[in-house]
Amino acid sequence: xxxxxxxxxxxxxxxxxxxxxxAMFAMVRGSRGTTSDWFKNMRGSIGQPFKKEDDSxxxxxxxxxxxxxxxxxxx
Numbered sequence: 001x002x003x004x005x006x007x008x009x010x011x012x013x014x015x016x017x018x019x020x021x022x023a024m025f026a027m028v029r030g031s032r033g034t035t036s037d038w039f040k041n042m043r044g045s046i047g048q049p050f051k052k053e054d055d056s057x058x059x060x061x062x063x064x065x066x067x068x069x070x071x072x073x074x075x
Contacts, residue, residue: 044051 048054
């Protein structure tokens, strides 16, 4: 086996273990309601990844329509 690949695998496993431990610690430590909010936010962002951009485009569309209506009234 190539030693570079072995080192990469070991680092990857260590990273996964550390992240899993941090996630479990955050769940236990933040059991006062903050983790459920974090999970709700994560679920919402995964379910609708472009919601913020869609909302911004909807606002832009609404403003353009208002300006168009004002321009037509002035003519």
